[in-house]
Amino acid sequence: MSHLLFVETTGLGVQALAHAKRSGHTVTYLHCPLYDFTASPAQRREAIQLADHSAAFTDPLDGDSVHGALLASGADPESVDAVLSTLSYGAQAAADLAARIGARGTSPAGTLAARDKGECRRVLRERGVPSVGFHVVTDAAGALEAAEAIGYPVIVKPVLGIGKAVTSIAPDPAAVRAHFAVAAAERDGLTEGMARQLDERYLVEELVSGDLYSVEVAASGGRLVPLVCASRKVSRENPVLELGCTVPSGLTAPDEAALGRYAVDVCRALGLDLGVFHVEVMHTPSGFRLIEVNPRLTGGSLPDTISSVAGVDVFALLVDLFLGGPLPDAPLPLRGSASHSFLAAPRKSTVPSPLPDDWFAPFLARLHSGHVRVGAGDVVPPMRTNFDSFGMLRALAPTPAEAEAACSAVKADIEDLFGFPLLAERTRTPAAVA
Ligand SMILES: Nc1ncnc2c1ncn2[C@@H]1O[C@H](COP(=O)(O)OP(=O)(O)OP(=O)(O)O)[C@@H](O)[C@H]1O
Ligand SMILES: [Mg+2]
Incomplete structure (x- = not known):
């Protein structure tokens, strides 16, 4: 033992x-x-x-x-x-x-190279792994210069950012200035644990468009394999905010294989050697481009979404891997499709009152699983970071599109019940749906 x-x-x-x-x-x-x-x-x-x-x-x-x-x-x-x-x-x-x-x-140096998003991009450039234009800056003047060199639109995000803290899409110089004008206040408004991780550095990088995916890459004994790919739902209003995931990814088999190879190349370049790593990738017209690597298994609700159709407990797999077990067969075979959506509001809103304590029960009955953290009269915050969602809906279905539709239908009915809008989600662009 x-x-x-x-x-x-x-x-x-x-x-x-x-x-x-x-x-x-x-x-x-x-x-x-x-x-x-x-x-x-x-x-x-x-x-x-x-x-x-x-x-x-x-x-x-x-x-x-x-x-x-x-x-x-x-x-x-x-x-x-x-x-x-x-x-x-x-x-x-x-x-x-x-x-x-x-x-x-996991290698401490590999972990640092993944966490530090500027170092990560530098390593990828050095190793010839396709990436996006970027500069590391510490103030608005440096960011404006960087954005000019890269070309608008850009995204500005903390080099050590987690959970969407202090992140802005900037279509023009005014938006870059606006980011830095409120950055200090936004940082002060974060939970202490979130703020503590950040330093003064920001990454200005090329804003790439396309559909967002993630890959869980398992590594041990000098080998790396892509375990499972997911497509990621983002907010229509602000695509920086993520609103859920679907497995399988809905990509064609050749595209999914290419995504898996790309994610493995990224992890290998960074020296991530033991564990399961979460690699976020945009499928752009020019190919797959890294968004970021988290040097740990995916967070949020995705582990359970994967386990619900993979027939294995991904946490068990993680533990066994760290204790020297063999790499699992990859990709994990999936039995059907699973999708989850987060409940989050674009603006501060109040849940109506009266509402029965078990108001969520009829919705849950239409789902595989889910939870909510709000009841009658509760005030919900506008979504700014991952920690502002107040519920999760998960559906299983034969295809990714059906699982997504089942989540959307329940979400729309909750919106009707609440009488205020929830953040609308964008899934894969129709052309990319297999
Ligand atoms: N270069 C880019 N081009 C287009 N979109 C981007 C780019 N970088 C980030 N994004 C968008 O912004 C989101 C947040 O960026 P990123 O994942 O780097 O931040 P994060 O705070 O580490 O997020 P989390 O910890 O929740 O995964 C991404 O999910 C993606 O939708
Ligand atoms: Mg991310």
């Missing part, structure tokens, strides 16, 4: 701890209160209860604080076989701690 150390987890990632315990392994769970907002209190409690050892650390960017928590947990560092995180905010801390105690983990 082995000893697995988790440096933070997503809410759904608690399933990884559960799988490790069911398999008879020892589990240590180190958590950071700054990231409590990424899971429900019940999920956080469950992770602590599942673990044989647990302790809190104060700052994932302070290696001594994370190592100190390991010592405080009572676990023997020598006995730890592998260290991982399912939460973006914990990925670097997990990789660094693994290296520090001599356990299996």
